[in-house]
Amino acid sequence: MVALVEEWTGHGLIGYVDVMTSQEIGTKGECIRRMISKGYDPHRVLMIGDAYPDLEAATANDTYYYPILTNKERSSWACLKSTYFDRFVEGVFEQDQEQLLHEFKTNFGAQGE
Numbered sequence: 268m269v270a271l272v273e274e275w276t277g278h279g280l281i282g283y284v285d286v287m288t289s290q291e292i293g294t295k296g297e298c299i300r301r302m303i304s305k306g307y308d309p310h311r312v313l314m315i316g317d318a319y320p321d322l323e324a325a326t327a328n329d330t331y332y333y334p335i336l337t338n339k340e341r342s343s344w345a346c347l348k349s350t351y352f353d354r355f356v357e358g359v360f361e362q363d364q365e366q367l368l369h370e371f372k373t374n375f376g377a378q379g380e
Contacts, residue, residue: 278344283352295324303328313355315347322371331360334371 268289275281288298295314303309314325317335325332333351335343351367354360 278348280348280352295321296327299324299328299330303330310358310361313360319375322368331355331364332368332371334367334374336371336374339374 268287268291271287271289272281275284275287286302288301292298293301295316299312299314302312309329310331312325312328312330313333314321314330315333315335316322316325317337317340322332322334333347333355335347351360351363354363
């Protein structure tokens with residue numbers, strides 16, 4: 268959890284977080300499911316990750332997913348902070364979801380070449 272807090276602090280996002288969970292609490296999907304069961308609207312939950320299990324956890328809980336792209340981590344975090352976080356807060360992130368998922372899948376597939 269310390270590494271997670273450091274990463275979010277380093278990218279200037281920690282002040283925007285209500286709840287932060289890690290594998291000590293449960294699987295990614297279970298953590299999201301717990302937040303939803305406590306009253307969080309699934310469309311006000313944003314899973315940020317860099318692997319398919321992260322996407323699967325978001326999809327299983329009908330929440331949004333923002334990918335941190337392999338070999339493009341710095342620019343992924345910068346885009347989240349400069350563009351996509353505000354769009355999420357404004358409630359218009361759904362418009363970006365398909366394109367972001369396409370970028371993730373394309374980037375992820377390119378890593379095996």
